[in-house]
Amino acid sequence: MSTAHGTLSLRPVLRRVPATPVSLALAAAGWEVVGRTADVAFFPPLSTVLDRLVTMTREGLIFGSLRDSLVNLLLGLVISLVAGLAVGTAMGRWRKVEAALGVYVSALLTAPSLVFAPVFFSLFGAGRAAIVAVIVMYAVFVVVINTASAIRSVPPHLVEMARSYGAGERQVLLRVVLPAAAPLIMAGVRLGVGRAVTGMINGEMFIAVVGLGHLVTEAGGRFDGASVLAVLLVVIAVALAALALVQAVDRRITRWVPKTSRGNGDR
Numbered sequence: 263m264s265t266a267h268g269t270l271s272l273r274p275v276l277r278r279v280p281a282t283p284v285s286l287a288l289a290a291a292g293w294e295v296v297g298r299t300a301d302v303a304f305f306p307p308l309s310t311v312l313d314r315l316v317t318m319t320r321e322g323l324i325f326g327s328l329r330d331s332l333v334n335l336l337l338g339l340v341i342s343l344v345a346g347l348a349v350g351t352a353m354g355r356w357r358k359v360e361a362a363l364g365v366y367v368s369a370l371l372t373a374p375s376l377v378f379a380p381v382f383f384s385l386f387g388a389g390r391a392a393i394v395a396v397i398v399m400y401a402v403f404v405v406v407i408n409t410a411s412a413i414r415s416v417p418p419h420l421v422e423m424a425r426s427y428g429a430g431e432r433q434v435l436l437r438v439v440l441p442a443a444a445p446l447i448m449a450g451v452r453l454g455v456g457r458a459v460t461g462m463i464n465g466e467m468f469i470a471v472v473g474l475g476h477l478v479t480e481a482g483g484r485f486d487g488a489s490v491l492a493v494l495l496v497v498i499a500v501a502l503a504a505l506a507l508v509q510a511v512d513r514r515i516t517r518w519v520p521k522t523s524r525g526n527g528d529r
Contacts, residue, residue: 304487315492323477324496331473332500334390335462338397339504342454346402347447350409354443355435360410371403375461379468393465393472400461401454408450412443448512455508459501474500 290308297307318324352359353367378399379392386392416439424438440447466475474493481489 302487303485304490306488306491310488311491311495314488315495318477318489318492324493327473327477328496328500331462331466331475334393334397334466334473335458335500335504337390338394338401338461339455339458341394342398342401342405342458343451345398346405346450346454347409350406350447350450351413351435351440353406354410354413355439367403367406370399371407375399376464376468379465383469388469388471392469393462396465396469397458397461400464401458404457405450405454408453409443409447412446412450413439415446416442445512445516448508448516452505452508452512455504456501459497459504463497 293308297305297310315324349363349367353363354360375396379396382392382395382399386395420438420442421434424434429437462473463475463478466473467479468475471479474497477493478490481487481493
């Protein structure tokens with residue numbers, strides 16, 4: 263009885279423990295321990311990586327590269343979201359569009375996006391346009407597929423009810439279909455943001471060698487594992503910040519959705 267009572271009394275305490283900070287602290291401690299005990303050149307301890315990050319920041323290497331990368335990411339994301347939401351909505355709403363474009367979207371979604379980097383290099387040269395094109399290739403088709411699935415998942419009776427009240431196609435789309443599909447659409451947007459960050463780094467490394475990708479390429483060429491991991495931390499921070507922004511927009515757009523119906527990120 264006393265053991266059971268002790269377990270029950272611990273549950274409220276455990277519920278108040280913030281899971282994310284504890285998880286990050288454990289991961290950081292594990293990284294530090296493994297880095298020091300393994301003694302591997304390309305996996306230094308976290309303290310060494312953070313020290314190198316501070317040094318690179320003081321030398322002005324981080325902020326200039328970060329600015330270039332953020333511009334590339336923003337341009338690629340805007341194009342991906344506009345095109346992805348428009349094409350995905352059309353595919354989900356009209357069967358002929360789905361029949362015409364579905365095979366291409368599925369094929370390009372499964373194809374390795376980095377394969378197209380030489381094509382974009384040939385078309386646009388070693389500049390920002392080629393990098394943005396790579397980012398779009400990484401992100402847009404995920405947004406298209408998820409948006410189309412979200413539109414198709416809208417219950418038909420909602421559309422029928424709107425039509426019974428005299429709503430036209432535009433009103434049905436803007437006032438019924440898109441609001442009902444918004445939670446699933448935003449889930450696709452979050453996936454697209456993550457892939458866009460990957461496309462940003464790959465494009466910068468393999469096409470123009472600018473931005474954060476330039477720092478990774480240079481550090482890798484020197485076999486400088488600490489610098490590579492320091493830049494990786496910056497990339498992860500960019501991805502997390504972008505996802506946090508998307509989640510904030512998601513909560514504002516879908517605030518009418520009950521909390522029990524939201525994704526794990528909003529619980």
